[in-house]
Amino acid sequence: MGKILSKGFEMEEQLRNYFMQSGYFVVRGVPFAYKGFDVTDIDLWLYSRESSLTRNITIVDVKNKKTPQAIERIFWAKGLAQAVNAQNVIVATTERRKEVKEFGQDLDVLVLDGVFLSKLSKSEGFLKNRFSDEEFFDSIEKYSLSKLDGDWKGQMVKCKSLLTKGISFDSCNQWLEVSRYFAEQILTKPSQVDVALRCFYYSLSLFSIGVDFILKELSFLDYDERISKLIEGFTYGAKGLNGVTKMLSLSLSLVEQFAAEGKAISSQVRSKIMADFESLPTGIIGEYFAKSDVGKILFPVAKELEGLAMNRQFRNHLESSLELRGMLGCLLDCWEINRKEFSIVVSTS
Incomplete structure (x- = not known):
């Protein structure tokens, strides 16, 4: 205890x-x-x-x-x-x-x-195998540089706060970005692998819940349509391609009006931004999460990830369910992180 x-x-x-x-x-x-x-x-x-x-x-x-x-x-x-x-x-x-x-x-x-x-209140042992939230945050703060090095605790608090804003592709993309950050910390901070993994698992548990929630609205679409909607959401966020295009046009219209050679600059900026969006490797995760069998396992996988994050006796995901490891493999591919290298680092934790 x-x-x-x-x-x-x-x-x-x-x-x-x-x-x-x-x-x-x-x-x-x-x-x-x-x-x-x-x-x-x-x-x-x-x-x-x-x-x-x-x-x-x-x-x-x-x-x-x-x-x-x-x-x-x-x-x-x-x-x-x-x-x-x-x-x-x-x-x-x-x-x-x-x-x-x-x-x-x-x-x-x-x-x-x-x-x-x-x-x-008469029940006992409810924290025998789990951290309380206070202990979870204490484990993060044991890393003395966690505040300076990207504010690890602050990122976890922010991940929680996104739940109050309504689950959407915007919140899912933010959880995904935090998860990517901690995946990189796992590889680059060998002395902090355990706590970085806890944060990684926690942000991914919220991401899994977010995708599960979004899939409810896509359940009536066929596989190809689900792929298209998911790729668009993971690429452009809740506003989608049309919303981003309109927002971009509105912003660049000021450049066209008031800057010298405004139209040329506007065209260059537009092309660069859209090219950056289109280069995102979101096709990998769009195709993966569009599979109906993947949609069915997201809720239990989310609970499994949360359990890994909060487990009192730390253990990594290498012996977790095949479904959880499959999802992590897909995300590592999306982030262009070598699966084998990642597993080797994790296995030392």
Whole structure:
């Protein structure tokens, strides 16, 4: 067992364990900001995949205090869910009055009351094999240069915060970029391979959830159409080719109007930018994730990756499922990282 947690954080970890055992993918402590202002943290963010056509996002507000102000928390959590595009809301409170549960029902909010939490608090060993979030971040900060060397902890926090902005190709591409960064750190920081791998696995777990969410909207398309949509999204982001082209035209119109030889410069810039987009090796991952059998395994692979990141006794992915290793191989190919070289470095961890 690691560091001692406050009562509130301990309850969040107990609830995280409960929801994980119930089959959810769970993220704890998700920062929510609005126009640059830090608003709050979502205590628990839950993701479930009930079928090829159904995904559900649930937020959980946890209050383990003597005066939990449960009615106010129901209002707060309901509004927060709308702001972060969550379909379901749960409030976990030490409050035991039946009126609180009834009020929650009226607002379509599930209330886990003090009776439930008291039973949950009797469970032991929920952090026997896993890090708490605090321990995960402590493991990163043991690398004394992690703040200067790309802010490893900050990148993990940012990865979490993307969940509140609505999952899209934009968030998936950012998770993919963070994963690539840590893949490179694994190769170049031999003394920090374990912690770089933890960060690598964690960002990839969120990426896997993101792609799983996007595939719901593409499930009715045939294979070739899915490939096309995925390649476009991984290349140009949520706006797609048309959106990027319009944005580029709008930006370059100012150059054409006010710069000397504006049209010539605009044409050169446009050609260069579009050539850069088209040179991205996104065809590899587009074709891979378009496969229907790959779509089916993304949710369990995401949970497996998260487990690797948070495992108390560190272990790498070389003995993980064939599906997980297949996905990593595809991404390494996309990043032009030699699979064999990567495996050799990982095997020393």
